[in-house]
Amino acid sequence: MTDTRIKIAAGLERAFAARGFAEPSVEDLRDAAGFSLRTLYKYLPSRADMVLAALEHRHTRYLARLFDDLPEAPDVALDALIDRIGAWMARETSHGCLFHGAVAADPGSSRLREMLQRHKGEVAHRAAAATGLPGHETELLIIMEGLTQTWSLQGDAVTGAKRLAHSLRRRDG
Template identity: 65%
Template sequence: MTKISAGLEHAFATQGFAQPSVEDLRDAAGVSLRTLYKYTPSRSDMVYAALEYRHQRYVTLICDDLPADRQQALFQMLDRIGHWMADEATHGCLFHAAVASAPTDSRLHELLERHKSEVAARAAKATQLEGQEVSLLLIFEGLTQTWPLYRERAVASAQKLARHLLDD
């Protein structure tokens, strides 16, 4: 299933949610149409599988193996988000794009909320900023939204804001 989810994630991240046909998604997953439908019986299930896979990759990359020092941990998370944006998310957040493509799909809203909440909770724990999850998420989201325009300057600005949060 991981191979299928990885292929689906890549297809949706590069082509959006409306463009790829089921045949395109089958090709991206590298399996037969029968196998694709066995594991993801509908197009919606294909989107959910891609987002679940994306969530795990993102959380692992951003939140695992952080330094014990809270400032270093937070700055490393921000650096990692910058690298993620450069390498993986040049078109912005895939979760927000999914919700925008199907605004009445409650499961997509739940996936978005779970993704953002888990990232914020793990960041708060790693930086000893429990209770500041919304502030952390605001910095992270601001970074992901401004990165396409300002790149490394966006990371530096996010680190500056993070320093204020740590000092409070």
């Protein structure tokens, strides 16, 4: 991505995270991107392209936030990963997953479904590798998704997610 495209995608990500996918007008998105409408459409010629660019930016940020400098010890990495998801939810989006929100707003979009699948697959794969739980990608994804979806209902559910995650290790141990 070019610097301009990255800046546009970052602004769009903030707008969609704050206001959803249906509410922001093109003018709102232009303002959030911080560029003229002409520049916005030069880089992202449709609203669908804007949503995908915002999600791609989110994907990159989320992976970095969760996995950069994660402790090497699997048990410690497991706790740190779940703590980082909780911190992400508290700071970034207390109302659920932006990727699921995008698919819900446009359920017929195969591009959005592919993006959701790629995002969740990569998160699960990297989580299993970092925590020493290969073969448990599905279980880890269920725990992480449960944490993000539960957050909007009851807030911090990090302790429960950690208990469930550590039960995987005990079961295999």
